[in-house]
Amino acid sequence: MLNNQKLHYSVINEIFINVILQKKIMLQHEKIILRPLNNNDSTELALLANNKKIWDNLRDYIPFPYTINDAISFINMVKDQKPVMTFAIEFDGHLCGVIGLVAQKDVYRKTAEVGYWIGEPYWNKGIATVAVKLITEYGFDQLDYVRIHTGVFEYNTGSMKVLEKNGYKKDGIFEKAILKNGQIWNEHRFSKLK
Ligand SMILES: CC(C)(COP(=O)(O)OP(=O)(O)OC[C@H]1O[C@@H](n2cnc3c(N)ncnc32)[C@H](O)[C@@H]1OP(=O)(O)O)[C@@H](O)C(=O)NCCC(=O)NCCS
Numbered sequence: 001m002l003n004n005q006k007l008h009y010s011v012i013n014e015i016f017i018n019v020i021l022q023k024k025i026m027l028q029h030e031k032i033i034l035r036p037l038n039n040n041d042s043t044e045l046a047l048l049a050n051n052k053k054i055w056d057n058l059r060d061y062i063p064f065p066y067t068i069n070d071a072i073s074f075i076n077m078v079k080d081q082k083p084v085m086t087f088a089i090e091f092d093g094h095l096c097g098v099i100g101l102v103a104q105k106d107v108y109r110k111t112a113e114v115g116y117w118i119g120e121p122y123w124n125k126g127i128a129t130v131a132v133k134l135i136t137e138y139g140f141d142q143l144d145y146v147r148i149h150t151g152v153f154e155y156n157t158g159s160m161k162v163l164e165k166n167g168y169k170k171d172g173i174f175e176k177a178i179l180k181n182g183q184i185w186n187e188h189r190f191s192k193l194k
Pocket of ligand 1: 053054058116117118119122128129130150151152153157159161162
């Protein structure tokens, strides 16, 4: 009986911990919140992501035009991640973008890659700077990565500034690494260490 009771309490405990760690996880700085995506985000996500000015700075596996079905598939893919690696960015209660970490594999498994975009109506409000700060702290403190890195296309000075403001350093330039919109571009590689 005692053992059953213990089991019961430990199951409740586990659910409680999961609720805190997995489902309700929320990173916040003033009006900016990072939280898991959910099915209610699909319409707004599709509206914001369907923008060539955003897609021009992202990898080609991300669809353009970006439809509601693309948004639904993306949300279904990431909404139950354990641990949560992909977050909706909210500003003042509105979904305004997405940020995520991608775990690297094999000997690179203590490294994550960060990726993000902000919807055009929300540009230049300091949102990406705060979102990168929050996810970088989360990656180091909660997920125990020791290195977070990313690559930025040579013309994306805004994103480079966001990274530099968060203490990322430029590791170098991968010359001619990118084919985007039918042209070859350099990629600027940034990283931050724990
Ligand atoms: C790049 C991007 C993430 C910037 O988001 P944001 O929320 O507007 O950035 P912030 O407001 O935090 O700006 C940080 C700094 O960069 C500057 N900045 C932002 N966009 C800029 C641009 N297009 N050109 C030059 N500087 C820019 C800001 O003025 C600010 O500088 P300051 O602190 O000196 O005032 C956003 O424009 C975006 O999502 N672009 C498309 C997708 C993308 O590029 N993703 C990143 C791929 S690596």
